[in-house]
Amino acid sequence: xxxxxxxxxxxxxxxxxYDRQIPxxxxxxxxxxxxLATRWDRDVLDALHRLAHRxxxxxxxxxxxxxxxxxxxxxxxxxxxxxxxxxxxxDQDRLRTLVDxxxxxxxxxxxxxxxxxxxx
Numbered sequence: 697x698x699x700x701x702x703x704x705x706x707x708x709x710x711x712x713x714y715d716r717q718i719p720x721x722x723x724x725x726x727x728x729x730x731x732l733a734t735r736w737d738r739d740v741l742d743a744l745h746r747l748a749h750r751x752x753x754x755x756x757x758x759x760x761x762x763x764x765x766x767x768x769x770x771x772x773x774x775x776x777x778x779x780x781x782x783x784x785x786x787d788q789d790r791l792r793t794l795v796d797x798x799x800x801x802x803x804x805x806x807x808x809x810x811x812x813x814x815x816x
Contacts, residue, residue, distance in 0.1 A: 715758075721743065724743065726795065728744040736781070736784040742778075744770075748768075751764075752765075752771050762805050763802050766797050802807060
């Protein structure tokens, strides 16, 4: 979609900028997961929850519905873990699976260089 002067519309510009931020957001989630492997604690779980929550919401706003759903599933599981953090080994395996799913969906939905976003 274009504005009357044939330039890109605001939402397109914002979506392209958001798309460029996705790798940084995924890296932050991965770093939190790695930190949990060395130190299973509430502060790191809080950080992972916050990162997943923000990604789930922002991805939905920008039309990345699969990424939003995958990040939402990660967020939901982090909440479950925060309510009962007693079994870190099994929880870490499930967290790894969910983070990997977020990355796969992000790769499928991200826009190719200079193109339109791919949708799952």
